[in-house]
Amino acid sequence: MKARGAGNSLAPRIQQNHGFERELMKRILVTGALGQVGSELVPALRQRYGQQNVLATDIRENDGAPSDEGPFQLVDCTKPEALHDAVTAFAADTIYHLAAILSAVGEAAPLKAYEVNLGGLAHTLEVARVRGCAVFIPSSIAAFGPSTPPDPTPQDTIQRPTTMYGVTKVAGELLADYYFLRYGLDTRGVRYPGLISYLAPPGGGTTDYAVEIFYEAIREERYTCFLKPDTRLDMMYMPDAVRASMEVMEADPSDLKHRNAFNIAAMQFTPDELAAAIRHHIPGFVMEYDVDPLRQGIAESWPRRLDDSAAREEWGWAPEYDLEDMVADMLSNLRQKLAGAGV
Ligand code: NAD
Ligand code: SER
Numbered sequence: 065m066k067a068r069g070a071g072n073s074l075a076p077r078i079q080q081n082h083g084f085e086r087e088l089m090k091r092i093l094v095t096g097a098l099g100q101v102g103s104e105l106v107p108a109l110r111q112r113y114g115q116q117n118v119l120a121t122d123i124r125e126n127d128g129a130p131s132d133e134g135p136f137q138l139v140d141c142t143k144p145e146a147l148h149d150a151v152t153a154f155a156a157d158t159i160y161h162l163a164a165i166l167s168a169v170g171e172a173a174p175l176k177a178y179e180v181n182l183g184g185l186a187h188t189l190e191v192a193r194v195r196g197c198a199v200f201i202p203s204s205i206a207a208f209g210p211s212t213p214p215d216p217t218p219q220d221t222i223q224r225p226t227t228m229y230g231v232t233k234v235a236g237e238l239l240a241d242y243y244f245l246r247y248g249l250d251t252r253g254v255r256y257p258g259l260i261s262y263l264a265p266p267g268g269g270t271t272d273y274a275v276e277i278f279y280e281a282i283r284e285e286r287y288t289c290f291l292k293p294d295t296r297l298d299m300m301y302m303p304d305a306v307r308a309s310m311e312v313m314e315a316d317p318s319d320l321k322h323r324n325a326f327n328i329a330a331m332q333f334t335p336d337e338l339a340a341a342i343r344h345h346i347p348g349f350v351m352e353y354d355v356d357p358l359r360q361g362i363a364e365s366w367p368r369r370l371d372d373s374a375a376r377e378e379w380g381w382a383p384e385y386d387l388e389d390m391v392a393d394m395l396s397n398l399r400q401k402l403a404g405a406g407v
Pocket of ligand 1: 257
């Protein structure tokens with residue numbers, strides 16, 4: 065076992081007691097809990113740490129999402145007092161900070177994205193510092209830009225994103241590392257690829273096509289894609305993303321050379337390849353294209369494949385789902401969900 069911080073490129077300049085002696089998260093507050101990630105991460109956290117030990121929060125009311133089954137509270141992460149009061153009242157020792165505005169929505173309202181993504185994160189980190197909480201901060205493939213090597217994209221490389229979403233993500237990585245280096249706050253994160261899931265709809269990103277396609281394949285056996293057929297992007301099935309988010313927070317801090325944020329990867333495909341994989345299950349599926357220049361431009365600025373060797377080496381990351389496994393599981397679960405909803 066290495067000495068704490070020894071040999072790490074990210075050894076804190078000023079250490080505090082909190083964040084290091086923690087053995088297991090016990091009281092967890094999740095921001096943005098009703099979104100695509102939170103809808104699956106919250107139940108997984110509750111299963112592991114206890115239903116009453118995970119407080120789901122969001123800026124909007126819970127209208128029956130899976131996180132319904134435990135404590136829920138309205139909290140706007142851009143309001144520091146509300147966040148502080150919620151963390152204090154719940155006696156949280158860990159915050160999973162998921163609240164964000166995604167890439168396409170962020171381009172429609174850049175300053176709103178800045179306020180929520182970076183302002184909300186700054187408030188979250190400050191509340192965590194005052195209350196002594198560990199913080200999970202998701203970053204994204206969007207933290208990279210057109211000057212980044214796209215295939216593979218190294219763990220440590222050029223980060224000059226060209227979307228407001230990406231600007232907030234790379235700034236968020238730096239801010240989270242700052243809180244670790246300056247205050248010893250236990251901040252950790254992963255760079256999610258585009259995420260595919262069937263429980264909650266995606267929140268307005270560039271990779272949303274890879275979720276929408278499944279709904280339309282089941283309902284209509286056809287889908288009109290807003291990206292070009294050969295646009296290759298890094299993607300991941302939600303169960304892998306949820307597991308990564310928990311595993312990185314449970315990793316032994318003495319093993320971590322990086323913190324914010326780890327590349328993680330599972331599969332890479334184009335719209336054309338995804339359509340072909342769906343056709344193995346729905347032979348009559350038809351894919352058409354009506355390219356949206358905004359989202360196409362964003363997609364072309366992002367990595368095609370992240371090099372996730374640092375996550376593998378430092379905390380044992382390994383994905384479980386490839387393209388074929390993901391497509392089979394998505395279709396099976398989404399069919400059940402849509403049948404249950406009478407759709
Ligand atoms: P989402 O858009 O589905 O959900 C975000 C949630 O944040 C929503 O429920 C929304 O109501 C809430 N929210 C918005 N403003 C808020 C505020 N001011 N205060 C509190 N809550 C607020 O997003 P997601 O897909 O669940 O993303 C979660 C995190 O993962 C984000 O940081 C996102 O950037 C990151 N990420 C997601 C993907 C993906 O493909 N879904 C990929 C890479 C990174
Ligand atoms: N899936 C996200 C988006 O497209 C990437 O962070 O915005």
